[in-house]
Structures are given as structure tokens and as C-alpha cells.
Amino acid sequence: MMRVLIEKMRSRHERLHTWMRHNRNRETAALFAVAVLFLISLTYSTLIAPPHTFPTQHVITVKSGGTIGSTASLLKENGIIQSATVFKAAALLFGGKVIAGDYYLDTRENVLALAWRMNRGEYGLDTITVRIEEGSTVAEMAQQLQSVLPRFDAERFTQIATQFEGYLYPDTYHFLPSTTADEVVSVLRGTFFARIEDIALRLGASGRSVEDIVIMASILEREAHDFEVKRRIASVLWNRLDIDMALQVDATFRYINGKGTYDITKAELADASSPYNTYQHKGLPPTPIGSPSIESIIAAAEPIESNYLYYLADRNGVTYFSRTFEEHKRKKALYVN
Known part of the structure; x- marks a missing residue:
């Protein structure tokens, strides 16, 4: 009886010892796995992962x-x-x-x-599509392009492009992310002269210089959207120039201070400090006030024939034309005031 009892105790002890040994092995394996994972994580975070300084775009x-x-x-x-x-x-x-x-x-x-x-050699250089809107100024282009092209230098662009205000054609372009400011200017200027070449005969037939036509077109771009309305406004403005009358267009104030027709103050209208104030300075502005579309350039070169000297647009964008100042005042009272 005693022998049986001793054998049972020995069996239980052996089972307990075996369980403890297996449990220690599992703990050791678990600790080893944790250590390996820690080392892998540490290696990845300190050697392989991108640093916090990684420059995207x-x-x-x-x-x-x-x-x-x-x-x-x-x-x-x-x-x-x-x-x-x-x-x-x-x-x-x-x-x-x-x-x-x-x-x-x-x-x-x-x-x-x-x-x-x-x-x-997987460069990842998919082209970036940029839409330069009609009427955009060099300053507006610089801001837009700076936001989408990684290597674009807005200051450099402004420095070299300002002299070409009005001659950087507004269109949809596809640039590589590596495109520089100098390359953008070259592309936009090249596009402008390619488009102008297509209508060279029509511009020549106008009897006016390309420079004057482009300046006029940049004004038309801001003054109206419809092609025929642009041609009518061009008629008014050329008529004014022909009789040495001030152009008195509000569009140039967007170039001076960013203000539209209904935001310009009387003091600003009377301020002659800017040569772009066509209320105070006769003749065309010194340069274009933005980049005109080919449609506006054609409208400037081919105005309708009229004896209109005045025009105004109501708040809905409808434009009214007049031959005399009295007629103009009546329409202003009727449609604007």
C-alpha cells in the first residue's frame, strides 16, 4: 500500500516538473520573440524608416x-x-x-x-497639370505655380517674367515637378508667340502695333467675357484714344490695387500716382495688365465700327453703350444707380 502511494507521489512530481519545464520554455520563447520584435522595430525606426525631416513633394x-x-x-x-x-x-x-x-x-x-x-530609374515624375487663367498677372501666376511645382521659385519667376507681362499665354500646361521658373517663362512665352503667329495677318491688317493691341486686349479680358461685347468695348476705347480722351477704365485698378468697379473710392480715382490710373493718365497703360486670351487679342485688333464713346456694365454683367455723355448718364441712372 505504501509502495503504491509513493509511486503516485513520484508520478505527480514528475508531471509537475515536466509542466514547469515546458512553461519555462514557453516563457523563454515568448521573451525571445519580444526581444526580436523590439530589435526589428528599433532597427526599422532608427535605420530604415524615413526620418521626420523627409521632404515630401x-x-x-x-x-x-x-x-x-x-x-x-x-x-x-x-x-x-x-x-x-x-x-x-x-x-x-x-x-x-x-x-x-x-x-x-x-x-x-x-x-x-x-x-x-x-x-x-523609377523617377516618379508624372506631369502636373496647371491651368493659367485668362487675364492672370505675373504675380498671380507666380503664386499659383509656387503652390504646385516643387522646384518653382516664385521670386525668380517674378524677376524674369515681369518684363513679359501680357506675353505669357494663358492656357492649360503639363509640367514636370522638376520644372524651374526659367523653363516656365520660356514655355509660356513660346506659346504666346506661336498663337500670335497664327493671326499675324489679322493683326497686321488692324494698322496698330502688336504692343498696343496686347495692352488693349488685356483690358478687354478684364472688362468682359463675351467676344462680341469685347469688340464693342474695343471700339469705344479706340474711339477715345483717337480723340485724345482718357480711357477711364476700372479694369486697371485690379492691377493697381486688386479692386473691382464697385470697390474703387473717389480718392483712388483721383490719385495720379500710378501710371495705370487711366482716369488720370491719357493713353494706354504702360504695359498689359494681365495675359489676354487669343479671343481678346482678336477683339482688340478687330473692333466693330461704331461712334460709341461710353459704356457701362450693371451688376448682372450686362453692358450698355452710349454715343453721348448725356445718354450715358441716363443709362447709368437707370441700370446702375
Whole structure:
């Protein structure tokens, strides 16, 4: 009886010992797994993951003749990777080369993804569509382009483009993210002269200089939307110039201070400090006040024949024309006041 009891106790002890040994093994395995995961996480966050300085919507240029080492240093210096060593190791693993060119960094990428892209020359340079609206000024273009093109320098654009105010054609363009301010100016000017060439004979037949036509067209662009209305307004304004009468157009105030017809004050109308104030200065403004469409350029070159000297637009955009000042005052009282 005693022997049976001893055997049972021994069996229970062995089972307990076995359970404890297995439990210790499971704990050890769990601790090991946690340690491995921690090391993996630490390695990723400190060596592989993109740093907090990673510049999104940015273009980085790998120059021709650059090595894996020089590229790794370039990326590290620009805050794009955390470890130059990891990049070099990954680049060697993926093929042992980097392909020169402009790489667009749209979103944050880890060092392995970058090494893979640069080994295959995957630039990520999809074109960016930009719509330059009719009537846009150089300042407005600079602000718009700065917001969508990573390498665009608005200050540089303004510096070189201001002299071409009115001669940067408004249209829909497709630019690479790496496009510079100088390249944008070249494209917009080239488009302008290509469009002008198509109507060169019509402009020549007008008997007026291209410069005067473009200035007039930039005014028409702000004054009306309909082509025939533009032609009528052009008739009024050319008629005024022909008799040495001030143009007195409100559109130039958008260029002076950004104000529209119903926001201009009497003091501003009387202020002769700006040469673009056509109430105080006779003749055309010194330059265009924006970039006109080809439609406005044609309207300026081919106005209707009339003896109108006055026009006004009501708050609904309907334009009324008059031959005399008395007629103009009556229409103003009827449709505006």
C-alpha cells in the first residue's frame, strides 16, 4: 500500500516538473520573440524608416557619374534617409547601381524603397497639370505655380517674367515637378508667340502695333467675357484714344490695387500716382495688365465700327453703350444707380 502511494507521489512530481519545464520554455520563447520584435522595430525606426525631416513633394537630383556612396551622402545630407550605410547595402543588394536623374518624392519613403527606385530609374515624375487663367498677372501666376511645382521659385519667376507681362499665354500646361521658373517663362512665352503667329495677318491688317493691341486686349479680358461685347468695348476705347480722351477704365485698378468697379473710392480715382490710373493718365497703360486670351487679342485688333464713346456694365454683367455723355448718364441712372 505504501509502495503504491509513493509511486503516485513520484508520478505527480514528475508531471509537475515536466509542466514547469515546458512553461519555462514557453516563457523563454515568448521573451525571445519580444526581444526580436523590439530589435526589428528599433532597427526599422532608427535605420530604415524615413526620418521626420523627409521632404515630401520634393525633387532630388542624382547627377550623372554619381556613385552609390555619393548618392547615399546626398540623401543623408538632405534629410531623406537616416543611414547612408543601409542605403549603400540595399543598393548593392538590389543590383549595385543608381541611375542618374531627377527623382520626385511625393510621399515619405523608407531607405529600401528609395534604393529600389534608384536602382531602376523609377523617377516618379508624372506631369502636373496647371491651368493659367485668362487675364492672370505675373504675380498671380507666380503664386499659383509656387503652390504646385516643387522646384518653382516664385521670386525668380517674378524677376524674369515681369518684363513679359501680357506675353505669357494663358492656357492649360503639363509640367514636370522638376520644372524651374526659367523653363516656365520660356514655355509660356513660346506659346504666346506661336498663337500670335497664327493671326499675324489679322493683326497686321488692324494698322496698330502688336504692343498696343496686347495692352488693349488685356483690358478687354478684364472688362468682359463675351467676344462680341469685347469688340464693342474695343471700339469705344479706340474711339477715345483717337480723340485724345482718357480711357477711364476700372479694369486697371485690379492691377493697381486688386479692386473691382464697385470697390474703387473717389480718392483712388483721383490719385495720379500710378501710371495705370487711366482716369488720370491719357493713353494706354504702360504695359498689359494681365495675359489676354487669343479671343481678346482678336477683339482688340478687330473692333466693330461704331461712334460709341461710353459704356457701362450693371451688376448682372450686362453692358450698355452710349454715343453721348448725356445718354450715358441716363443709362447709368437707370441700370446702375
